[in-house]
Amino acid sequence: MTNPYPQKKNYVLKISMTHIHNSWKFFLKRSIYLRKRRNIWRNRFVIRQNDPTKITFNDKEYVSFSSNDYLGLSFNKDIKRSWKIGLDRYGNGSSSSGHIVGYSEEHELLERRLSLWLGYEEALLFGSGYSANQSIVFSLMKRKDSIFADKKSHASFVEAAAFSRSTFKRFVHNSADSLQTLLQKFYGDKNLIFTEGIFSMDGNFSKLKMIHEVSQKYDSYLMVDDAHGIGVFGEGGRGSCDMFQIRPEILMIGFGKAFGICGSAILCSGDMKDYLLNYSKNLIYSTMMPASQAFALLESLRQVKKSDHLRKKLRRNIEFFKEMTKRYKIPFLHELSKSGIQPIIVGNDQKCIELSEFLFKRNIWTQAIFPPTVPFGTSRIRIVITACHDVVDIEKLVLSLKEFFDQNEYEQ
Ligand SMILES: Cc1ncc(COP(=O)(O)O)c(C=O)c1O
Structure with missing residues (x-):
């Protein structure tokens, strides 16, 4: 199984004389190295099935909290x-x-x-x-x-x-x-x-x-x-x-x-x-x-x-997520978010990778977001709740978050 999240590695910038003499090669090597060294390398994943709540990756099924398909209309x-x-x-x-x-x-x-x-x-x-x-x-x-x-x-x-x-x-x-x-x-x-x-x-x-x-x-x-x-x-x-x-x-x-x-x-x-x-x-x-x-x-x-029923279901799901995260004292949430976008702003890049890996191992697919997409020091897991999730999906996510934060003490 390939883990899609960036791995902790100590990258070394290997530059040969050809790189030094070719500004294009030097530019590319150095830019790639800088991203990898900070563990903020961007990957694309080959997803087989991508519906609003489930994705298949490397023959495994994941509950997805990464889709912006808020009402499930893509299917x-x-x-x-x-x-x-x-x-x-x-x-x-x-x-x-x-x-x-x-x-x-x-x-x-x-x-x-x-x-x-x-x-x-x-x-x-x-x-x-x-x-x-x-x-x-x-x-x-x-x-x-x-x-x-x-x-x-x-x-x-x-x-x-x-x-x-x-x-x-x-x-x-x-x-x-x-x-x-x-x-x-x-x-x-x-x-x-x-x-x-x-x-x-x-x-x-x-x-x-x-x-x-x-x-x-x-x-x-x-x-x-x-x-x-x-x-x-x-x-x-x-x-x-x-x-x-x-x-x-x-x-x-x-x-x-x-x-x-x-x-x-x-x-x-x-x-x-x-x-x-x-x-x-x-x-x-x-x-x-x-x-x-x-x-x-x-x-x-x-x-x-005509999708008032889906908007209502989405609102209920968001409320359920917020209630659950409050009950289990999940930290780093964005208090002001009333939408399906519910980030967990852990701050530190490495902590963010650890959390996303932890969820990934429990078959939960969330998107880790790093600078420069978000300001430095605000790396986060971007969770998206849709109208298509059911309470079991949301419970699984919140209980996994609780397990992670019980095992890892982070200062908020
Ligand atoms: C706020 C906002 N504006 C614009 C865009 C770009 O839209 P599109 O994906 O249609 O290019 C996005 C991301 O997709 C977005 O989140």
């Missing part, structure tokens, strides 16, 4: 049927960018339904959430503009903002005061404030109401990335913004989590959509998502709207 039979019908009708691929011949009536219908559902003038489909976030920054933000993002914002946005020509500042996590101070100091021609509905590594909500108020006060545009909130929170799954009753100028929703597929959409005004269609290179120079996928996403949307 929904109506969505699978739609995708098959879409394939028969439209073929495998879209063959080109949406600006050539890749945009179909299914894409158009999906955009229309999304905008009506979320109360926006327009919606615009993208191949991924990563691409949509980058597109907003790269196409809209110019040299004299300013971007303000929460410190815990997703890498897709932060990377683009850091490479953009605009002034880029990060405000203290969820602090409207910090945002206001930065706005006063670095106010640009156009100002874009970015935050997430649910933070992907901590599971807590953004203080959307307060951030929105500051944004309005300073005549800025607010962009909310609701990759983890859409489908899960708000009335009928309309997401975090619906829950907090705000309407940001730009809303990004992802289809890789509760929608159970992949891709994304930007919800915005008609003018913003027209602008993006004409200036966003991520759209113009990229192959459109297949029409069969748009067709399947239309069914996903129907399923999300």
Whole structure:
């Protein structure tokens, strides 16, 4: 059996004369060595079966707490049927960018339904959430503009903002005061404030109401990335913004989590959509998502709207996890997380590896997350509770956590 988690090893940087004389070889060797030495080497695992609660790896079955498929729609039979019908009708691929011949009536219908559902003038489909976030920054933000993002914002946005020509500042996590101070100091021609509905590594909500108020006060545009909130929170799954009753100028929703597929959409005004269609290179120079996928996403949307029972089950599972962890005094939890994302922030990289290995040996699959994905000193096990787990799965997880922390005393 191969253990997927990083092993404690003392790596040695072996460099020969050829490496020293070849900057490419030296760069690669050294970069790989640095990751391995800190035991934060990233691996991919060849997973055979990956459903919302069970995965098969190396012929063994594990209870999975790593899937973002919060409602279990990735295996929904109506969505699978739609995708098959879409394939028969439209073929495998879209063959080109949406600006050539890749945009179909299914894409158009999906955009229309999304905008009506979320109360926006327009919606615009993208191949991924990563691409949509980058597109907003790269196409809209110019040299004299300013971007303000929460410190815990997703890498897709932060990377683009850091490479953009605009002034880029990060405000203290969820602090409207910090945002206001930065706005006063670095106010640009156009100002874009970015935050997430649910933070992907901590599971807590953004203080959307307060951030929105500051944004309005300073005549800025607010962009909310609701990759983890859409489908899960708000009335009928309309997401975090619906829950907090705000309407940001730009809303990004992802289809890789509760929608159970992949891709994304930007919800915005008609003018913003027209602008993006004409200036966003991520759209113009990229192959459109297949029409069969748009067709399947239309069914996903129907399923999300009518899945109050799954949202209720998810809430019950989260509450059960929280009750159990409280009863057994499991440390390092994120008190503010009310979502399916329930991290155990052990802090130290090595402790994090030990915990993930311990769970792995008990056939529990969780994701260990290290810097730079999370800040240094906050390595964690990212546990995701879905609507598909049952109490036995959650009990098994919490009892294993208890066993681990009973055997290992860590200071919180
Ligand atoms: C908050 C957040 N935004 C954006 C993305 C990127 O979305 P996608 O997976 O569709 O590229 C992710 C991760 O998947 C995410 O967690």
